[in-house]
């Protein structure tokens with residue numbers, strides 16, 4: 248059986264994404280000083296990746312499952328530090344689960 252990529256698995260759901268307004272904000276430059284970069288391993292949708300070439304975080308809110316893991320594990324998101332914030336998508340936006 249073919250192993251599905253994360254993007255293929257996410258396509259099972261439906262997203263009404265607000266492409267221009269991310270509900271999660273991270274300061275990717277400031278993230279260079281993060282000692283654990285735990286967001287890159289805690290996100291079930293693999294929205295956070297460390298770009299080794301540019302030594303910089305990449306983040307895409309489209310596909311977010313709104314689980315809240317990153318908010319819990321990242322102290323900057325958790326404390327709403329400057330450049331960081333976590334909110335649910337605006338009303339009617341975000342994920343629409345079709346399975347599970």
Ligand code: SF4
Nearest residue numbers: 278281284285286321
């Ligand atoms: S855990 Fe938070 S501060 Fe660290 S890299 Fe991820 S978003 Fe940036």
Ligand code: SF4
Nearest residue numbers: 290311312314315317
């Ligand atoms: S809320 Fe969950 S799915 Fe969304 S970016 Fe954070 S860890 Fe990933």
